[in-house]
Amino acid sequence: MTDRLQRLTEALLEAAKRAGAEAADALAVEGTSLSIDIRRGALEQAERSEAIEMGLRVLIGGRQACVSVSDTSARTIEDVAERAVAMAREAPDDPYAGLADPSQIARDWDLAAFELCDPAAEPSARALEEDARAAEAGAMALAGIRQVEASAGYGLRRVFLAASNGFAGGYARSSRSTSAVAFTGEGTGMERDWAGESRIYQADMPDAAGIGALAAERALARAGARKPVTGTYPVLFDERIAQSLIGHLLSAINGASIARGSSWLRDALGQQVLPKGLSLIEDPHRPRISGSRPFDAEGLPTARRVIVENGILQGWTLDLATGRKLGMASTANAARGTTSTPSPATSNIDLTPGTATRKQLISQMGTGLLVTSLIGSTINPTTGDYSRGASGFWVEDGEITHPVNECTIAGNLRQMLTGMIAANDARDHLSTRVPSLLLEGMTLAGA
Incomplete structure (x- = not known):
């Protein structure tokens, strides 16, 4: 999918040049997120979103403008470039604006060494719900906890940046998380506290029940x-x-x-x-x-x-x-x-x-x-x-x-x-x- 983002940034740069930009950079971002929320033992919300967005910055001398769009069609790309150039021509001059010199840009990096993206498959909604329910159960197991709000989520974000100075590069980043908010007491005596954990690699996540238990311990300690x-x-x-x-x-x-x-x-x-x-x-x-x-x-x-x-x-x-x-x-x-x-x-x-x-x-x-x-x-x-x-x-x-x-x-x-x-x-x-x-x-x- 990074190849797709690269092609989109290249198309934006080409369109910007045709529209009259002297220099430009383009950013394409694609994201997927999945979240599950549990409240009072019931599934309160299950959300999944997928989106792609592009941003084009054009420069004419020291004048610059940015335009973003989520439509990736060829016609829209042309329109975005023309609009950005028109905006840049009306922008105030900034003597400090500008792209990096080609001698400054990054050219070689070992992306695998960063371990930014978990190679494991995206978790199912059921697996996330199990995490949220385990966190809830871990909190409710402590006497004195009246209510728990627990959540679990997963996200994957891909980015690609390209510029007319010759730079081009991208990477993906993943995350998985579990959190819980525990409540104790009633009325003006109600207290709450929370605990949460997030990791890039799903295998590194701590036990969900333990996250809930920690939230409960913190809430109970605040009583009175x-x-x-x-x-x-x-x-x-x-x-x-x-x-x-x-x-x-x-x-x-x-x-x-x-x-x-x-x-x-x-x-x-x-x-x-x-x-x-x-x-x-x-x-x-x-x-x-x-x-x-x-x-x-x-x-x-x-x-x-x-x-x-x-x-x-x-x-x-x-x-x-x-x-x-x-x-x-x-x-x-x-x-x-x-x-x-x-x-x-x-x-x-x-x-x-x-x-x-x-x-x-x-x-x-x-x-x-x-x-x-x-x-x-x-x-x-x-x-x-x-x-x-x-x-x-x-x-x-x-x-x-x-x-x-x-x-x-x-x-x-x-x-x-x-x-x-x-x-x-x-x-x-x-x-x-x-x-x-x-x-x-x-x-x-x-x-």
Whole structure:
């Protein structure tokens, strides 16, 4: 089927040239997804979708335009090219827009080494329903669980990118997932929590019943939650949500924000942004990992890179346009869909793990808050001021005493990140591997 996508991108490029484009790239995406939802023991929804979509970007000098379409007919391809060229002629001039030089593009890669697509057959709807029901049963087996919503799904996505600079390449990516949400209590005393797992290879999926049981254990642990006291306390971000902190750092070093001058880290290149001993690595070549890819959305070869080394910020996340604007080379981090031009985005991220276990950090923090869930956010992208709704567990003298909810945690990201302590509990199969993180002196607003 990749051959079909390749032919479609070639047809789009040829049509763009006939329509008057000076340069162009074309992206074709084909996807299949299947999902099953179980609620209160009954099959609530079974969905299957199959779709194909194409996106064409044309350039005339520094003017560019994108058009997407799901109709693959020859007439539509011609119309799309003509429409895109007409739009580009009216677009504002961008001196930084443009394709990669042919000398920059990826030409050789070992796609098999990435293991992005499971060779096993697509699972049947019945097999997915069995997974969802097993997750439900695993949760309902624990006393006190009143209701469970369980889901199982499978997806297969094929992409092919071609450009007038000579680049052409594509790959397929598969995924299988199971999740459960468990409820306990009633009325205003109702609590819920969830668990879920996803893998590229179906054989790597953990037991569905165990996923349900974990969701139930988490929900039951939240029963009787109350507001914590207001004050300044250490806060431990559980591994489940700790990656959100690193996500704020990654957003702040995104080339688009840096080029606009709107980032709280805009002047931090070469400065300390994490504690000494901690590094942040991007590795888009990890096998069987959802964020891996052999080339970026502009056809540049991807590679492992050090973002933060021993606490010191080493560079920005750049695509071609933001790199040109900043006078730097692209870091091969372009991402795009069929409806948009490329923009910078990271892939697989690793934060250096610490030596302490999560339990040891809980003991170390004394009295404070273990956060397991975040709700909403107020993040100032220019100053790094941070405020989020949170829930989790109160820790007293190094021991978890009771669940808490309806509180707000606040601080400044620059100070938060440079003073954190990492645990050693990051999960290997995740695209973003970040362990639990202990932060000192955050402001809590509760009762």
